[in-house]
Amino acid sequence: MKIVAVTACPTGIAHTYMAAELLEKTARKLGHTIKVETQGAMGIENELSAADIAAADVAIFATDIAVEQEDRFEKIRKKHFPIHVVLKNAEAVFAQL
Amino acid sequence: MRNCEFMPLTFSFVCPLRQGIHARPASLLEDVAQRFKSTVTLLNERTGVSADAKNILAIIASNLQHNDACRLTVSGTDEAEAMTELTRFLQEEFPHSDGNLGEATLAAAEFELPPALPADSAKFLPAKPVVGGIGRGKVVRVGRFQIPTALRQAEIASANAEWEKIGGALDRLYQKLVQSKANSSKGIDGQLIIVQRAIVRDVAFRQKLQETVEKLHCSAAEAIAQTELFLTSQLMASENERLRERAADIQDVTRQLLQEIYGPEAIKLKVDLTDDSVVIAEELTPAQFLSIERRWLKGLVLAQAGTTSHTVILARSFAVPTLVGADLRTIEPELSGQAALVDGEIGALLTHLTKAAERYYQLEAARLSGRAGMRREISLRPAMTVDGHRIEVLLNVGSTDDLRTGLAEGAEGVGLVRTEMLFLNHESFPSEEAQWSVYRQMLETAGARPVVIRTFDFGGDKPVGYVTFGAEENPFLGCRGVRLYRQLETGFRSQIRALLRAATTGNLRIMIPMITTLQEARWVKKIVASEKEKLAAEGIPFASNVPLGAMVEVPAAVFAIRELAQEFDFFSVGSNDLLQYFFAADRTNAQVAALNDPLQPAFLRCVQQLAQSVHAAGKTLSLCGEMGGDARLLPLLLGLEFDSVSASGASIPCLKEVVADSNWADCRQLVRSALTATTPAEVWDLLSKKPSARQIALVTPELVMLDVDAQNKAEVIKVAIDRLFTAGRTNAARALEQAVWVREKVHPTAFGHEFAIPHGKTDAVETDSVMLIKLRNPVAWGGEEGESVRTVILLAMRESGGPNNHLRVLAALARKLMHEEFRQELNSNRTGSELCALLAETIQPQSRQSKGVGL
Numbered sequence: 020m021k022i023v024a025v026t027a028c029p030t031g032i033a034h035t036y037m038a039a040e041l042l043e044k045t046a047r048k049l050g051h052t053i054k055v056e057t058q059g060a061m062g063i064e065n066e067l068s069a070a071d072i073a074a075a076d077v078a079i080f081a082t083d084i085a086v087e088q089e090d091r092f093e094k095i096r097k098k099h100f101p102i103h104v105v106l107k108n109a110e111a112v113f114a115q116l
Numbered sequence: 117m118r119n120c121e122f123m124p125l126t127f128s129f130v131c132p133l134r135q136g137i138h139a140r141p142a143s144l145l146e147d148v149a150q151r152f153k154s155t156v157t158l159l160n161e162r163t164g165v166s167a168d169a170k171n172i173l174a175i176i177a178s179n180l181q182h183n184d185a186c187r188l189t190v191s192g193t194d195e196a197e198a199m200t201e202l203t204r205f206l207q208e209e210f211p212h213s214d215g216n217l218g219e220a221t222l223a224a225a226e227f228e229l230p231p232a233l234p235a236d237s238a239k240f241l242p243a244k245p246v247v248g249g250i251g252r253g254k255v256v257r258v259g260r261f262q263i264p265t266a267l268r269q270a271e272i273a274s275a276n277a278e279w280e281k282i283g284g285a286l287d288r289l290y291q292k293l294v295q296s297k298a299n300s301s302k303g304i305d306g307q308l309i310i311v312q313r314a315i316v317r318d319v320a321f322r323q324k325l326q327e328t329v330e331k332l333h334c335s336a337a338e339a340i341a342q343t344e345l346f347l348t349s350q351l352m353a354s355e356n357e358r359l360r361e362r363a364a365d366i367q368d369v370t371r372q373l374l375q376e377i378y379g380p381e382a383i384k385l386k387v388d389l390t391d392d393s394v395v396i397a398e399e400l401t402p403a404q405f406l407s408i409e410r411r412w413l414k415g416l417v418l419a420q421a422g423t424t425s426h427t428v429i430l431a432r433s434f435a436v437p438t439l440v441g442a443d444l445r446t447i448e449p450e451l452s453g454q455a456a457l458v459d460g461e462i463g464a465l466l467t468h469l470t471k472a473a474e475r476y477y478q479l480e481a482a483r484l485s486g487r488a489g490m491r492r493e494i495s496l497r498p499a500m501t502v503d504g505h506r507i508e509v510l511l512n513v514g515s516t517d518d519l520r521t522g523l524a525e526g527a528e529g530v531g532l533v534r535t536e537m538l539f540l541n542h543e544s545f546p547s548e549e550a551q552w553s554v555y556r557q558m559l560e561t562a563g564a565r566p567v568v569i570r571t572f573d574f575g576g577d578k579p580v581g582y583v584t585f586g587a588e589e590n591p592f593l594g595c596r597g598v599r600l601y602r603q604l605e606t607g608f609r610s611q612i613r614a615l616l617r618a619a620t621t622g623n624l625r626i627m628i629p630m631i632t633t634l635q636e637a638r639w640v641k642k643i644v645a646s647e648k649e650k651l652a653a654e655g656i657p658f659a660s661n662v663p664l665g666a667m668v669e670v671p672a673a674v675f676a677i678r679e680l681a682q683e684f685d686f687f688s689v690g691s692n693d694l695l696q697y698f699f700a701a702d703r704t705n706a707q708v709a710a711l712n713d714p715l716q717p718a719f720l721r722c723v724q725q726l727a728q729s730v731h732a733a734g735k736t737l738s739l740c741g742e743m744g745g746d747a748r749l750l751p752l753l754l755g756l757e758f759d760s761v762s763a764s765g766a767s768i769p770c771l772k773e774v775v776a777d778s779n780w781a782d783c784r785q786l787v788r789s790a791l792t793a794t795t796p797a798e799v800w801d802l803l804s805k806k807p808s809a810r811q812i813a814l815v816t817p818e819l820v821m822l823d824v825d826a827q828n829k830a831e832v833i834k835v836a837i838d839r840l841f842t843a844g845r846t847n848a849a850r851a852l853e854q855a856v857w858v859r860e861k862v863h864p865t866a867f868g869h870e871f872a873i874p875h876g877k878t879d880a881v882e883t884d885s886v887m888l889i890k891l892r893n894p895v896a897w898g899g900e901e902g903e904s905v906r907t908v909i910l911l912a913m914r915e916s917g918g919p920n921n922h923l924r925v926l927a928a929l930a931r932k933l934m935h936e937e938f939r940q941e942l943n944s945n946r947t948g949s950e951l952c953a954l955l956a957e958t959i960q961p962q963s964r965q966s967k968g969v970g971l
Contacts (some may be wrong), residue, residue, distance in 0.1 A: 031876045032913055032923060035928040037867060040931035059265050060877065060913075061923050083862060103899070106867040 020116065022046060022053040023067050023095070024079035025086050028102050031059035038081040038105045039065075045109040058087050067091065077116050081105040125199040129184055132211035137180035141213035144351030145169055148205045154192025156202065198597045223346055227463055230476075230850060231857055232834040237473035238457075238466040243417060243442035245463035246428050249478055251414035251437040251459040253392035255467070257449075260398045261371060261385070265767040267337035267378060279329045281336045283322075285376035289369070290316045297659040311362075321347070336377050344370040364401045364427075370400075391414060394456045394465070398444065400427050403636040410434055415458025415496070417465050419444045435766070439463060461850070473829070479834060481847065486842030491769040495526030499772045501754065505780035508760035509771050510566075512740055515716050516557050522765030526772055529565035529687065530629070531762025532740040533558060535572050535611070545607045551614035557652065560620025566623045568665065568738075568762075570689070571611055573597045574631035592702060597630025597667070598640065612647045619659035627688060631666035631673055635684040639870055640664075667740075669693035674726045681733035688762070689723065691741025698722060713744045715796035715803075720752065724791060727756050738762055750774045751806055752799075773844065777882065782806060804879060806917045815886040815955045817884030818843055820948040825892045829905075832895060833857070833874055835888050836910045844882065845912070851880035852912060866897035866905050873930070875911035884922040885912045886959065888942065888951055907942060909933065 024042050028034035039055040046053035054075075056067045069091065072078065078092050080099040086092075098116060105112050133141055149156040149169040156169035158390070162184045169188065180186060188206065190199045227242035229235055272278050293313045302486035315321055324346065328339040344366060351363040375383040387404055389412035398415045405427050416431050416438040431438040437460035445464075456467040457477065466473060479848040499509045510531030511522035519530060538546055538554055559567055573596070588594035601608040616627050628640050644664065651658045665686035668674060677687070691714060696703045697721065698719055701711035713719070730737040743749055745763035747770040753761055754775070763771060786806055790799045821839060826832040833856055841849040855876035859865065866872040886908040894904040912928055932938045941954060 030859055030875060032877055032926050033865070033873050033875050033911060034867075036927040036930040037873070037934055040934040044934060057927075059923075059927065061927065101863070103867070107868050107901075 020051045020077065021074055021075045022051055022077055022079060022116070023075040024053060024055040024081060025058060025067070026102065026105075027058035027082040027084050027086060028057060029084055031061075034083075034102045034106070035059035038102050041106060041109045042079065042081065042112075045113060049110070049113055051113065063087060077115075079105075079112065079116070081112075120880060121647040123933050124737070125195050126190075127188045127199065127206065129188070129206055130183075131180045131186055133180070134182050136182055136184075137175060137178065139367050141210060142175040142349070143591070144209065144213050145175055145205070146171065148202055149198075151201070152190075152192070153195050154190050154198045156194045156198065157189045159187045159189065161187060163253060169310040180630045216578060230462060230830075230834070230853065232463075232479070232830040233476045234472055236470070238469045238475065241417075241442055241446060241467075243439035243463055243465065245438070246440050247416075247436060247438035247458045248460040249437040249484065250457065250459050250461065250477060252455065252477075253393065253394045253412070253414040253454045254453050255451050256387070256389060256393045257447075257452050258387055258395055258397035258400065258404070261367075262380065263341050267374075267382065268341055270335045270337070272333070272335050275329050275333050278336045278339065279326055282325050282339065282373065285336075285373045286316055286322065286325075289372055289375050311365050312369050312372075315366060317364050321613065337374060338372050338662050340373055351751075354906070364895050365557070368401050368404075380765050382954060386550055394458050396442075396444065396465070402427050402430060405430050410436075415439075415456070415460075415465075416870055417444075417458060426546075439465060443495045475831075476834075478480050479831070479838060483838040483841055486838070487844075489843060490844050491773055492526075494776045495769040497526075497772070497776075498528060499775040501775055501778045501783070503780050505754070507754060507758060507775060508738075509768055509775065510568075510738070510740075510762040511761050511768065512744075512764050515531060519558055519561050522768060523562065523565070525765045525768040527565075527765065527768050529623075529760075530562060530567040531566060531738050531744075533569040536574055537923060538574050539574070539681055543913065545604075545610065548610040548614045550644050551611060552617050555615055555624075556621050557619035559624055562622055564623055566625060568625045568627050569615060570627045570629055570667065571598075571601075571608065571615075574600070597669075598628050598632075598636050599630060601640070601643075604647040608626060609647055612644055613651065613658075616644075616647060616651060616658040616660075616662060617656060619662045620657055624659065624893070625663045625665055627667060627685065627686075628684075629667045629690070630669055630693075631680065631684075632670045633672070634676060634679045637666065637680055641683050641723075658743050668726060669697065671722065674722055674729075677726065677729035678733060681730070681735050684735070686736045686738070687730050688738040688740050689726070689743075691739055691743035694722075694741070695719065695743075712730045714749060715790075715799040717793045717795070717799065720756075720787070720790055720799070723758055724787070729757065731757065736760070739790045745771075747771050747774045748803060750784045751778055751786055751803060752790060754778055754780060755783035755785070755790075757784075757945060770908070777844070778806075789791035813956065814884055814925065814959060815888075815952055816843075817887060817949045817952045819887045820952045820955070821887070821889045822948055822951075823892050824889050825897060828895050829860075829897055832889060832891065832908055833860075833910075836889050836908065837912075838873075839887065840881075840885055845885045846881050848880040852876055852878060855880060856910070856912075860898070864897050864903070866899060866903040867933075868903070869936075870894060870904060870906040871909070871939060872897050872903075872905040872907075872931065873909045873933065874914070875910065877913045877915050879915045884914060884926075886910070886926070886955060887912075887914055888955060890943075895917045907939075924957075929955075929959050 026035045026042070027040040034057060035057050039057050042055050045054055054067060054071055055065060057064045072091055072095055075095060076096045078095045080086055080097060081102050082099070083102050100112055131137070140947070146169065157166050158169045158175060158178055159166040160178045160180055163179060165178050167178040169175060188202060190202060192198070196956060213317065241259060290313065293309055293316065295838045297438040324343045325339055328334070328342045329336065331336065332342070347366050348363040351366065371383065371385050375385055385404065386407045391410050392414045394415040394417065395408070395413060398419045400418060410853045413436055416436050419442050428438060428440065437458045442465065451467060454467060454470070457469060459466060477539040489869070498506065500506050507526045510529045511519065511527035512532040513519045513522060513530055514534045538551065555569060615624065618624065631637055640913055641664070648658065648660060663685035665688060666673070666680060666684045667690045668687050669690040673680060694701060695712040695714060699711045699885055703709050703712050713853060738760040739753060739758055740762035744753070744761045745767040747767065749769055750761065751774065761771065788804055789802050793799045793802065819839065824832070824835060826835055833853060837846065837849050837853050837856070840846045840852065855878040856874050865874050889908040889910065891906050891908070894906045897903045913922065913926065942951065
């Protein structure tokens with residue numbers, strides 16, 4: 020599967036990046052391709068382009084706060100998970116896609 | 117034509133005063149009533165007592181309590197106008213005439229327990245903390261002093277015999293006060309005795325006592341009680357805080373008089389402590405405080421007292437943890453003798469402490485003493501910013517004792533010796549010899565360090581018994597400081613001689629208060645020169661090259677520095693007076709005192725101009741007012757290029773810590789921004805966002821804690837943040853703890869594998885920090901699954917960033933934690949410094965910044 024994801028947490032200094040790392044690591048293990056945009060204290064990084072989103076099958080929102088520029092994702096299937104759910108069991112997250 | 121029979125007008129209301137009627141609201145009511153010819157009567161419907169509203173004592177005696185139903189009756193020729201005005205007053209002003217309690221209720225509402233101190237771990241009585249620290253001892257309740265009714269109502273033989281008792285007691289008390297001056301070393305004790313002596317000798321006081329005995333044909337006790345009530349209610353009604361403080365002094369005197377007459381058994385004044393104690397009282401007079409043997413006084417809880425009352429100032433100078441505004445009605449009487457703890461950090465009196473509370477206070481004790489150790493180390497070094505800029509941190513003192521203590525705290529010299537105490541403690545001008553010996557002792561104690569001695573600075577607002585000032589409408593604008601010297605030239609000359617002679621033993625500088633014009637400066641110089649000539653002619657040894665400086669307290673002096681600098685070698689800002697003259701706001705008048713805000717950009721611009729003029733003239737500038745003692749403001753003084761700053765001994769360690777934590781370049785930038793700010797709030801914001809300049813690594817071995825014996829999550833977080841506090845990485849441990857808990861409440865930060873990563877982003881952090889805490893036993897971290905945690909990574913970051921922005925490295929660390937191998941390394945059996953090295957290596961800036969795997 021081709022996946023795009025956004026991670027964001029309230030303080031934006033730890034969980035945003037932990038979730039991103041874990042999503043990337045787990046996707047590799049499961050044979051998916053993924054690009055994860057982090058919306059943390061450093062702002063938006065590894066930003067998803069319209070092309071990235073158009074090419075993907077599904078978008079994962081691993082967020083505890085509102086996603087910035089959510090309108091980019093209007094046309095794609097979205098799955099939302101609280102960050103701690105992703106951290107607790109990332110493989111289960113992918114199983115639900 | 118109006119009918120001569122007046123129909124009395126009435127107005128019913130409910131007493132809105134939380135503290136019930138007392139002197140201040142009573143005096144306001146009296147004031148309004150006095151404006152009219154009509155009779156005005158106040159009836160307390162609860163007690164049935166009615167009072168003439170034109171008599172303040174009668175109003176107080178009506179004993180109105182909160183919510184008592186009352187009725188005001190007005191009758192007379194101008195009753196309609198009187199009623200309109202009185203009704204307006206009772207509705208609009210009377211409810212707000214009761215100042216103090218509001219503050220206390222606010223404190224109670226703000227009270228919040230720290231997470232590591234469970235609500236059921238003790239009984240808590242919240243109150244406003246005014247002196248920090250933690251103290252424990254058994255509860256000693258000091259009741260409101262009341263003159264025994266039996267004494268007051270005693271049958272008397274003759275009014276004359278009663279008056280003789282009082283007269284004799286006045287004389288004996290005066291003698292005692294004269295003798296006790298010799299024994300008092302601390303400045304503030306001495307000042308108190310002077311005031312009391314003045315009251316005892318006061319003619320009006322004496323007359324009032326005599327009059328009362330004769331008029332009422334009553335006992336000495338009753339006459340003293342009536343006189344005390346009469347005088348204190350007048351004083352308490354004043355808007356001027358200084359006058360209100362005098363009321364407590366009057367009470368101190370009248371109680372001592374009673375004791376002189378009836379003996380210490382009948383009139384118990386002294387608060388006797390025999391063990392570590394926490395004293396709880398409605399109110400405590402300064403003399404009562406001073407009667408306490410201080411080694412036993414571990415904490416103080418007062419129902420009534422402002423943050424600036426004399427007793428609170430005393431408590432602060434002796435570092436006794438103190439709370440005010442406590443609601444004592446909630447304390448059970450049987451508490452006396454039981455163990456209690458005063459927490460001046462969170463603002464609560466604790467009793468019935470359980471094991472959990474004991475554990476919390478063990479941690480608190482370690483936190484406070486750990487920080488003191490760090491401060492001490494910095495304090496003993498010369499004050500220097502991170503980028504090598506020096507500022508001298510000096511001492512303000514009134515006695516040799518203060519000087520000795522302050523130098524031990526790390527002061528680099530003395531920026532201000534107030535000589536007033538020396539003069540106030542004497543019956544007449546002290547002799548040149550007496551002064552010489554005191555100055556010499558101080559200079560000897562200070563050794564080679566500079567000592568700035570200010571020539572006597574009193575005036576209408578600081579009266580001295582043996583000097584007559586004449587009545588002044590406005591003493592602050594009257595004959596003070598140098599303005600008094602022409603009148604007291606002999607005294608001034610003797611002080612200059614004593615100083616010049618003492619200067620042979622040390623590094624003396626002489627400073628003149630209240631300099632306003634060049635003419636004053638020249639006059640002072642002329643006197644100094646002529647005394648030097650005389651000393652030389654008499655063959656008496658003296659130092660001829662003593663630097664002479666001026667206090668800058670009057671705005672006019674700021675604009676005359678170029679001329680004044682021809683006469684003076686150095687300048688020192690007296691910020692309290694410069695502020696009140698700059699803003700034209702009496703600092704003792706509560707209604708306008710807040711105008712005297714040193715953060716007002718206009719004031720900062722004034723000080724900046726002063727600093728520039730002083731330095732352009734090649735002279736040095738210091739500051740010795742209260743502003744200098746507030747460590748939070750020190751970055752401004754650094755940026756304004758002050759050469760030194762002077763404060764009381766207790767502030768020295770904090771000041772030195774701030775200097776060691778600052779970058780001079782940052783401070784100058786801060787001042788540039790502050791000068792263009794528009795409000796004090798903006799300046800305050802700039803100050804609180806100033807980052808620490810210390811180049812401390814994100815993680816150091818002291819931030820790695822192994823085998824931590826914590827019982828629960830709250831304790832883990834407290835222990836970690838306390839370590840950041842003792843390491844000087846946060847100055848606001850509670851605020852940081854709160855920020856971390858706010859994040860935990862969103863969702864607990866345990867992420868599996870027995871790891872948790874609590875974190876906070878707040879300017880309560882001085883420098884970004886990473887901690888590793890390994891627990892002896894796992895603790896539950898909360899969340900749906902109640903995850904247990906054994907290894908904790910705590911991240912503390914500044915909200916507004918700073919020169920070392922660590923977001924990127926923290927992000928890298930967070931990512932790394934998702935890898936099993938890294939977690940295993942952290943869990944491995946390594947030493948603290950090995951683990952620190954491992955963390956440091958992980959968070960190197962060059963560490964891999966993981967990016968997504970491209971699509």
